[in-house]
Amino acid sequence: MSPQKGLICRPIHWFDAGDEPAIEVCNEEAGTRLSTVPPDVLSRAITYSKSRDINAIWIDQECINQNDPAEKEAAIQAMNQIYQGSDHPIAILEFCFETQAELDVFVSIADVQSFELDPIQIETLGGVLGALVSEQWFSRP
DSSP: OOOOTTOOEEOOOOOOOTTOOOOEEEETTTEEEEOSSOHHHHHHHHHHHHHTTOOOOEEHHHHSOTTOHHHHHHHHHHHHHHHHTOSSOOOOOSOOOOSHHHHHHHHHTTOGGGOOOOHHHHHHHHHHHHHHHTSGGGOOO
16 A cells, blocks of 8 residues: 555545445446436546546545454555555545635645635635534544
């Protein structure tokens, strides 16, 4: 499980995909099987990778045998190396920014050199961060 350039690292926790049709994935060792990833999320990751001319995607749930406790533990211990080796780590969340102000205030916290917020921006940021941390992404069963 060595990190490779061109991988998209995507740590995730999947939930019921409902009635959406599954996508087939290929694995050199296991052959072809149905994806356990909701099709809309996998489609977004593929669309992103194509737009950046990336030909490989790392999605934990797809790349790590979830039924093998030893493999899962080894993978968890290697996550730091996997993500550091990625040229394009991304996170696809269910949360969507509702306004430009929400996006602007969220982007502003990345610039630590000029990070200043007025009271309205602080309130907006609080709402955005609250919505983000309530994502199912941040929980593990």
